[in-house]
Amino acid sequence: MSTAPRSLPPGIEPISSDEARRLIRCTTEPELAVLMGRARAVRQAVHGNQVSLCGITNARSGDCAEDCAFCSQSARFEGTGAPVYAMREPREIADHARAAEAAGAREFSVVTSGTRLAREADLRRLEEALRLVAEESTVMRCASLGLMRKPELARLKAAGLQSFHHNLESARSHFGNVCSTHTFDEQLETVRAAKELGLNLCCGGILGMGETPEQRVELAETLREVDPDCVPLNFLDPRPGTPLAGLHAITAEECLAAIAVFRLMMPAAHLFAMGGREVNLGDRQHLVFAAGADGTMVGNYLTSAGTAPSEVVAMIRAQGLEPRPTAEPERWAFHGEAPAGEARWNRSAAAGDRRALPVLP
Numbered sequence: 369m370s371t372a373p374r375s376l377p378p379g380i381e382p383i384s385s386d387e388a389r390r391l392i393r394c395t396t397e398p399e400l401a402v403l404m405g406r407a408r409a410v411r412q413a414v415h416g417n418q419v420s421l422c423g424i425t426n427a428r429s430g431d432c433a434e435d436c437a438f439c440s441q442s443a444r445f446e447g448t449g450a451p452v453y454a455m456r457e458p459r460e461i462a463d464h465a466r467a468a469e470a471a472g473a474r475e476f477s478v479v480t481s482g483t484r485l486a487r488e489a490d491l492r493r494l495e496e497a498l499r500l501v502a503e504e505s506t507v508m509r510c511a512s513l514g515l516m517r518k519p520e521l522a523r524l525k526a527a528g529l530q531s532f533h534h535n536l537e538s539a540r541s542h543f544g545n546v547c548s549t550h551t552f553d554e555q556l557e558t559v560r561a562a563k564e565l566g567l568n569l570c571c572g573g574i575l576g577m578g579e580t581p582e583q584r585v586e587l588a589e590t591l592r593e594v595d596p597d598c599v600p601l602n603f604l605d606p607r608p609g610t611p612l613a614g615l616h617a618i619t620a621e622e623c624l625a626a627i628a629v630f631r632l633m634m635p636a637a638h639l640f641a642m643g644g645r646e647v648n649l650g651d652r653q654h655l656v657f658a659a660g661a662d663g664t665m666v667g668n669y670l671t672s673a674g675t676a677p678s679e680v681v682a683m684i685r686a687q688g689l690e691p692r693p694t695a696e697p698e699r700w701a702f703h704g705e706a707p708a709g710e711a712r713w714n715r716s717a718a719a720g721d722r723r724a725l726p727v728l729p
């Protein structure tokens with residue numbers, strides 16, 4: 369992902385937390401339209417009309433000792449259907465990177481389940497994979513590895529890691545309702561270690577996990593203290609078998625107001641509308657850009673299906689925007705298969721009668 373611009377155009381300043389707490393409640397017309405118009409103008413002034421696309425691959429899946437209530441990869445929850453496999457071999461990871469590059473990725477992100485990547489064998493595997501990826505492709509090398517400490521991150525940086533992703537998941541005041549096996553402060557230590565090492569930092573959260581609108585602002589306040597280059601905003605797609613499986617969706621208007629407020633609080637950051645946009649926003653997901661997002665994800669999520677690149681690109685162009693160019697135009701990351709048609713829109717269409725998205729093999 370790109371580094372965020374370090375200076376803002378004249379006249380653009382982050383809004384205060386007090387203003388954010390007022391605006392996050394603007395979910396009815398015409399306030400929402402005014403809020404989105406303001407956020408869209410900021411996005412346009414700072415980031416132009418380009419939208420970044422990224423993709424991910426799951427290098428180690430399932431069997432996690434943590435209890436994040438939204439996550440199908442926790443070993444504590446039964447019947448999630450998430451695939452379980454150990455860390456992939458370096459050759460396999462490098463092959464995935466080359467495949468992602470061939471599909472057009474400008475960044476390749478290695479994601480692993482589990483508390484952290486600390487076993488010596490896994491670290492060596494990833495170091496070797498990073499070297500192979502650097503030798504064999506031009507993609508930016510990113511990883512999302514759980515709670516990492518500085519020495520291990522420094523080793524990975526020396527092996528070629530360029531960018532690090534870690535979501536804070538939710539506001540500090542709500543985090544204990546979502547996870548009891550690690551702390552909010554451990555997460556902050558992880559992202560600060562990555563920042564201190566000079567890695568490009570991608571750090572965001574998940575909305576719709578039972579938090580209040582004010583707690584969404586609280587999350588954004590913490591994020592802007594951390595000062596990430598990219599802020600991925602996810603929207604809960606309740607996974608079968610997890611404690612949050614039955615949670616009611618937040619409305620599309622709440623999603624859009626949150627995107628707009630995050631944009632106004634962090635004008636310089638690249639703001640990505642990520643997982644769950646399909647099921648929470650349905651046929652209004654194109655409005656994430658009008659609300660201020662300048663990035664999104666193509667292809668599949670870790671354990672659920674996403675949207676094919678061609679559909680995402682068509683949606684972006686229909687908004688008068690353009691995908692941010694890759695080394696080779698018209699190519700974007702994509703891993704696995706995405707369902708066609710209405711299958712992915714079940715949640716917003718009928719909250720009381722929803723079906724789970726297919727879990728990918």
Ligand code: SF4
Nearest residue numbers: 432434436439481482
């Ligand atoms: S989010 Fe990460 S740490 Fe939490 S249960 Fe899932 S894989 Fe484990």
